[in-house]
Amino acid sequence: MGNKKIxxxxxxxxxxxxxxxxxxxxxxxxxxxxxxxxxxxxARKHEPDLIILDLGLPAGxxxxxxxxxxxxxxxxxIPVIVVSARDVRANKDxxxxxxxxxxxxxxxxxxxxxxxxxxxxxxxxxxxxxxxxDLGSL
Amino acid sequence: MxxxxxxxxxxxxxxxxxxxxxxxxxxERAGSFELTHLLRMSEAMIHLAKGGVDVVLLDxxxxxAHGLDTxxxxxxxxxxxxxxxxxxxxxxxLAAEAMKEGAQDYLIKGQIENRALPRALRHAIERHRxxxxxxxxxxxxxxxxxxxxxxxxxxxRSPLTAIYQFVTILLDRLAGELNPExxxxxxIVLRNVKQLQSMINDLLEVTRMxxxxxQIELQCxxxxxxxxxxxxxxxxAATAKGIILTSEIELELPSACADxxxxxxxxxxxxxxxxxxxxANGAVKIQARVSRENPNLLVLEVSDSxxxxxPDMTERIFERLFQTPDPASAGRKGLGLGLFICKELVTRQxxxxxxxxxxxxxxxxxxxxxxxxxPNLIAPSLKRERLTEGPITLVVTEIGSQTGWxxxxxxxxxxxxxxxxxxxxxxxxxxxxxxxMGLAGATELFFILAITDEIGGEAISKxxxxxxxxCEQLQQAGLTNSTSYHSxxxxxxxxxxxxxxxxxxxxxxxxxxxxxxxxSRMVKNG
Numbered sequence: 257m258g259n260k261k262i263x264x265x266x267x268x269x270x271x272x273x274x275x276x277x278x279x280x281x282x283x284x285x286x287x288x289x290x291x292x293x294x295x296x297x298x299a300r301k302h303e304p305d306l307i308i309l310d311l312g313l314p315a316g317x318x319x320x321x322x323x324x325x326x327x328x329x330x331x332x333x334i335p336v337i338v339v340s341a342r343d344v345r346a347n348k349d350x351x352x353x354x355x356x357x358x359x360x361x362x363x364x365x366x367x368x369x370x371x372x373x374x375x376x377x378x379x380x381x382x383x384x385x386x387x388x389x390d391l392g393s394l
Numbered sequence: 395m396x397x398x399x400x401x402x403x404x405x406x407x408x409x410x411x412x413x414x415x416x417x418x419x420x421x422e423r424a425g426s427f428e429l430t431h432l433l434r435m436s437e438a439m440i441h442l443a444k445g446g447v448d449v450v451l452l453d454x455x456x457x458x459a460h461g462l463d464t465x466x467x468x469x470x471x472x473x474x475x476x477x478x479x480x481x482x483x484x485x486x487x488l489a490a491e492a493m494k495e496g497a498q499d500y501l502i503k504g505q506i507e508n509r510a511l512p513r514a515l516r517h518a519i520e521r522h523r524x525x526x527x528x529x530x531x532x533x534x535x536x537x538x539x540x541x542x543x544x545x546x547x548x549x550x551r552s553p554l555t556a557i558y559q560f561v562t563i564l565l566d567r568l569a570g571e572l573n574p575e576x577x578x579x580x581x582i583v584l585r586n587v588k589q590l591q592s593m594i595n596d597l598l599e600v601t602r603m604x605x606x607x608x609q610i611e612l613q614c615x616x617x618x619x620x621x622x623x624x625x626x627x628x629x630x631a632a633t634a635k636g637i638i639l640t641s642e643i644e645l646e647l648p649s650a651c652a653d654x655x656x657x658x659x660x661x662x663x664x665x666x667x668x669x670x671x672x673x674a675n676g677a678v679k680i681q682a683r684v685s686r687e688n689p690n691l692l693v694l695e696v697s698d699s700x701x702x703x704x705p706d707m708t709e710r711i712f713e714r715l716f717q718t719p720d721p722a723s724a725g726r727k728g729l730g731l732g733l734f735i736c737k738e739l740v741t742r743q744x745x746x747x748x749x750x751x752x753x754x755x756x757x758x759x760x761x762x763x764x765x766x767x768x769p770n771l772i773a774p775s776l777k778r779e780r781l782t783e784g785p786i787t788l789v790v791t792e793i794g795s796q797t798g799w800x801x802x803x804x805x806x807x808x809x810x811x812x813x814x815x816x817x818x819x820x821x822x823x824x825x826x827x828x829x830x831m832g833l834a835g836a837t838e839l840f841f842i843l844a845i846t847d848e849i850g851g852e853a854i855s856k857x858x859x860x861x862x863x864x865c866e867q868l869q870q871a872g873l874t875n876s877t878s879y880h881s882x883x884x885x886x887x888x889x890x891x892x893x894x895x896x897x898x899x900x901x902x903x904x905x906x907x908x909x910x911x912x913x914s915r916m917v918k919n920g
Contacts, residue, residue: 268552268555268556270553270556270559270560271552271555271556271559274555274556274558274559274560274563275559277559277563277568277569278559278562278563278568281566281568341548341549341551341552341555342548343544343548343598345609361551362551362552362554362555363551363554363555363558363559363587363591364555366562366566
């Protein structure tokens with residue numbers, strides 16, 4: 257069975273790369289986009305199983321991306337996990353209402369991220385092979 | 395260029411005093427002042443409301459207003475117009491009070507020197523202008539500072555994310571093997587990343603506090619859950635330092651009237667601090683019980699076997715940006731905001747926080763929180779100014795348990811679901827929800843008190859009916875049928891025999907609280 261495909265949308269190339277290494281180590285195939293526009297074209301091209309979405313993006317923010325995804329039949333069902341530096345209290349409910357499966361605050365604890373990804377993909381929970389350095393909850 | 399005449403409003407009922415004052419303007423250049431003279435407060439208020447007045451000369455003894463009342467009323471209609479009060483010789487103390495109420499200056503009748511009046515007027519206008527300007531600058535500065543802090547804190551999170559990602563990639567050996575020394579150094583980086591992250595969070599929290607944007611949602615909250623959560627979260631950190639972290643919760647501890655996320659936050663800060671300031675092989679303990687002095691309060695205690703604090707510091711530690719000058723704990727990092735945040739959170743939930751300690755003997759932090767009860771839950775919102783007039787609306791939802799076709803687990807789950815739905819229905823600030831108070835074996839009862847007009851009550855009731863109707867599981871359980879909508883009197887009348895005492899007590903408590911609130915309002919409003 258092939259690896260699940262994840263589209264990483266974040267305007268910070270370092271954060272994209274960091275996410276990439278972590279996800280590949282956990283046997284996911286990764287694709288990238290750095291703005292709202294290319295996130296749509298990449299989503300169309302690869303039809304990923306999951307999208308990790310930043311909120312602050314050039315050319316329309318994460319909410320715009322979620323709205324556009326919903327409008328396209330082939331993409332509407334792709335689960336979206338929002339990973340943002342923005343304030344939880346001001347943005348979490350809004351993101352969930354817009355259709356996100358989860359809202360995670362940057363920097364996201366690795367174990368937490370992988371757990372939420374697995375949940376969203378309907379995969380069984382499992383511990384990451386290497387030791388996970390958790391970031392605590394506060 | 396010809397200057398515009400200053401519009402002076404003189405409010406003075408004594409004809410002689412008024413004439414003397416008028417004469418004082420006679421030496422002024424024509425067209426520099428334009429005087430309007432009125433005899434009563436009521437006339438003055440109408441005139442002020444129209445606008446265009448530059449300065450008011452106000453006698454504090456008018457036929458229809460007296461003393462400070464004159465100043466207050468003038469301020470009410472024209473808060474931006476500078477005011478000078480006129481008083482008698484024996485009323486200087488009153489004049490000083492008037493200045494506290496916002497008057498720019500006072501003049502004592504019969505003591506006003508020649509030409510002093512026009513000068514006083516010009517000064518009052520100028521002083522008022524400068525004050526308004528500096529108030530505005532200050533408000534802008536504060537707002538800028540809040541926005542700046544909030545912006546910076548958020549922006550710091552992105553680079554911090556990248557650092558965290560790559561440090562953990564290295565530590566998890568996703569980029570190849572590490573020698574022990576490299577591993578150790580990366581652990582140090584990671585520790586500092588976490589430190590930085592918690593500083594950013596603290597900074598944001600304090601910014602929110604100062605902008606008045608801190609959200610606290612009081613509800614029926616389990617303190618035990620919060621303690622278990624805290625122990626689970628910080629167990630690893632404690633063990634790593636060889637510290638034994640334990641908790642002791644009194645049997646059948648009642649729920650608190652508090653915000654569950656805020657209780658967790660408070661406990662995390664206190665326990666995290668305790669671990670930080672306790673040397674290796676020490677102990678940190680969380681305890682919770684009902685206060686012996688006041689059964690309406692829960693006491694949470696976090697005690698450690700750490701360095702202790704000198705007694706004269708036990709209050710100062712809650713100040714913003716406080717950092718211990720104690721050399722024994724030097725080198726510990728932090729912004730000094732944790733306890734400040736704690737105190738704010740505890741106070742906002744109607745509790746208190748304090749510390750007891752002696753150097754070398756550890757520290758005990760005590761937090762009190764109100765026990766969950768009807769009055770405790772209602773009290774804060776009754777005290778809010780937005781209480782509207784009108785009849786009380788009570789919505790009661792009963793979940794029948796007597797039929798016995800629901801297992802205990804299912805029932806607990808159902809209660810939670812109903813509670814969630816009700817809460818979703820009630821996001822208006824005027825609504826209040828009473829989750830069921832856990833009477834064993836009895837019919838589950840949900841009280842929603844809506845302090846609102848009848849139409850509002852109906853709207854809420856309709857929303858609840860709609861939501862409950864849309865919930866398939868609940869419909870199957872036949873729960874929607876028992877949703878009813880009553881006035882206080884009707885609740886008392888309709889209550890089933892077994893519930894009567896309980897409902898009666900609840901209704902009486904609400905009534906007493908309302909009466910108290912209404913009478914205190916009447917006193918306040920005269």
